Amino acid sequence: QVQLVESGGGLVQAGGSLRLSCAASGRTLRNYAMGWFRQAPGKEREFVAGISKSGSTTDYADSVKGRFTISRDNAKNTVYLQMNSLQSEDTAVYYCAADGRLFPTRRQDNYDYWGQGTQVTVSS
Numbered sequence: 001q002v003q004l005v006e007s008g009g010g011l012v013q014a015g016g017s018l019r020l021s022c023a024a025s026g027r028t029l030r031n032y033a034m035g036w037f038r039q040a041p042g043k044e045r046e047f048v049a050g051i052s053k054s055g056s057t058t059d060y061a062d063s064v065k066g067r068f069t070i071s072r073d074n075a076k077n078t079v080y081l082q083m084n085s086l087q088s089e090d091t092a093v094y095y096c097a098a099d100g101r102l103f104p105t106r107r108q109d110n111y112d113y114w115g116q117g118t119q120v121t122v123s124s
Contacts, residue, residue: 001026002098002113009094012086015123016058020081022115030074033104035111036081038092039119045095049081051096059104059124067072088124093117 007102008020022034034051039045049070058070069082079096097111 002032004074004096004098004113004115006094006115006118009120010093010121011121013088014122014124016086017082017084017087018120020083020094020096020118020120022079022081023116024077024079024098025030027109029072029077029079029098030087031100032102033069034072034079034111035097035099036070036079037095037108038090039095039117040089040092041094042101043057044058045108047108048094050106051079057103059106061106083120086120088122091120093119097112102114 003025005023012018035050036048037047048061051070055072067085072079091124095117096115098099099111
């Protein structure tokens, strides 16, 4: 079992930045590809970014490419999502998830473990 806990969400003005963290316990995160997903009010949860077990491969949704950066520190058992140039459309609950595959995927049902989410609100 892997327990994931997100943190770092909050209220920020448009154009601002936030860094989300996803800390794991129970098992080492180096055994999992990791993903960030988000769910805005009234919308389905969607893929945001993913990173391979080693951190050498990343993937981003088109809507965040060039603004968000996913990274990981396996020694600290933590994954990060640096979010810059935030827009009101980025307002959502952000979730991290762990997948036992080598590389990240965009399919939510591939992920075995999920955090409880952290709220990000961008004011315009």
